[in-house]
Amino acid sequence: MQTHDLSTELATAGLQVIPLRAMTADLRPLTPAERSLIVDQAMLLIEEVFVHLPLKRAMHAVDPAQRLRLLRHRLETVDERRFHEEMISVFNSIRDLHTVYVLPAPYTSYVAILPFQIGEFFAGDSPRYVVTHVFDGLVHPTFKPGVLITHWNGVPIQRAIELHGRRGAGSNPAASYRRGVEQMTQRPLAVSLPPEEEWVELQYITQTGAADAVRLEWLALRSTPDAEEGGPVMSPTDARLRWMLAKGLDIQTQLANDAKKRLFAVDQVVFEEKVLEFLRSHPGEETGPGAPDFTKVSKLPQVFSFGTKKTTHGDRGYIRIATFMHQDIEGFVNEFVRILGLVPQNGLILDVRSNGGGVVLNGELLLQLFTDTRIEPAKLHFITSPLMKRLVKGVPDFGKWAPSMNRAITTGATYSQMLPLEDPDLYNTVGRRYPGKAVLLTNASCYSTTDIFAAGWQDHAIGPILGTDANTGAGGANVLEWPRLKELFDLFDPSEPVKQLPRQASYTVAIRATTRVRANAGVPLEDLGVEPDYIHRLALEDLIGDDGPLFDRAGELTK
DSSP states (O other): OOOOOOHHHHTTOOOEEEEEEHHTTTTTOOHHHHHHHHHHHHHHHIIIOOHHHHOOOOOOOOOOOHHHHHHHHHHGGHHHHHHHHHHHHHHHTOOOTTEEEEETTTTGGGGOOOOOEEEEEEEETTEHHHHHHETTTTOSOOOTTTOEEEETTTEEEHHHHHHHHHHSSSSHHHHHHHHHHHHEEEETTTTTOOOOSEEEEEEOOOSSSOOEEEEOOEEEOOOOOOOOOOOOOOTTTTTHHHHHTEEOOOOOHHHHHHHHHHHHHHHHHHHHHHHHHHHSSSTTOOSSTTTTOOOTSSSTTEEEEEEEEEEEEEEEEEEOOOOOHHHSSHHHHHHHHHTTTTOSSSEEEEEEOOOOOOHHHHHHHHGGGGGOOOOOOOOOBBOOOOHHHHHHHHHHGGGHHHHHHHHHHHHHOOOOOBOOOGGGGGSSSSSSOOOEEEHHHHHHOOOTTTHHHHHHHHHHTTEEEEEESSSOOOOOOOEEEEHHHHHHOOOOOTSSSOOOOOOHHHHEEEEEEEEEOOTTTTTOOTTTTOSSSSSSOOOOHHTTTTHHHHHHHHHTTTT
């Protein structure tokens, strides 16, 4: 068995990476006061902010508030790793990927990685696991794309994935299992502790049919900062407030996707930066020295890619939405409309697989482009706790929920009224722009805004949904980061109990739950997600052949 240390090769490739054991060697423990503050703020979050608490208690038989009280009582007997383990476990128990504990620095700055990726395909009814990508610096005579993994540290690979998935926070079995597959090789340390083991031993079948093994060390890849956030909100009229308060995003998927891209799609990263640099230096222009061909390239290259897919049922338009996280809502929609006019009009494959979400309006405003039916946006509601009543009263963007929050004092209602983010007319101002049939591609790594978008697609009968898993990720909520929540209270009531956490520790929390519309009116998205109309089990030819069979099936559904 060969052992490989790739930290030098990865660093040479321009990636900020160190052995994972080096990152964990100099961790500074939290003080008792810092731990107490983290637990106390978590109790406030769970009991007064977290909109899904009644649902989670019912569906998963959990009591996160009591677990936090017990942890608070036992803090003096718990060491540093056990403290973080228990905090993560408490949040994972509620199985809500919007509501997570974000570890303090330096964890927040790293993703634990192995220098390869695996994918699942089916041979008949049996799952198999193939290496789909290997980092260029990993030179090995037999460990290459196409080998079949059989064991992970001596455990049969399917069982290892199941065990890891159960430790996560997936809202449904499909989401938990998909997360288990993805986090076998990429684990954002902002929301999960470093693996216990320093290396992984893999047994696999080579492309010649021989059995072989390799040992690979865990590495720590430095995360890229979130460029969308900007500075703190300075007033209730801050122009950024609208999109900041309308986010539905899974940070785990966002961080993992970023790591995979930088590891295995370096050329794409370089190309995207060239496109963005041209746009920065030539504002408002589409031509000039070094200009990309914008009939083939998006002006938002990190968001959209597009072209034509040749299928056994004819050519089809193809648009990939990698993320809905873009703060210029009007620019997002306009660019998508532009792209729609460039792809074949006789049938469209719209691919949102592994999209972790973003700005809810960016998703919902696209629905009108594919149908003559008037769009009815998803409905959102708050939990009616004392803290949330005061927040809704103080933040103008939340004001229309205030009357129902006030009535709850009299009626005893658990939730506020269900209302859309914006006036329903806003979702119908552009109208239909694509004349042909369209199919939506999903998987269990679709979260947040992508869940909401898929639900709207299905609720308005826009077209079939073709999934590679039995469900989407089921993250049906509007999410807010804890520092942003503190900023909002600071604008109108600095005496509120929302406190800044030590050393960049944080939480994200589901503050507004979403429910579906039309035939599914009132049905929650959280935990349930969106079931596709058709399921395509990925074959080996999909993983190593650019999804050929999947696109053939999508082409058939758009005839």
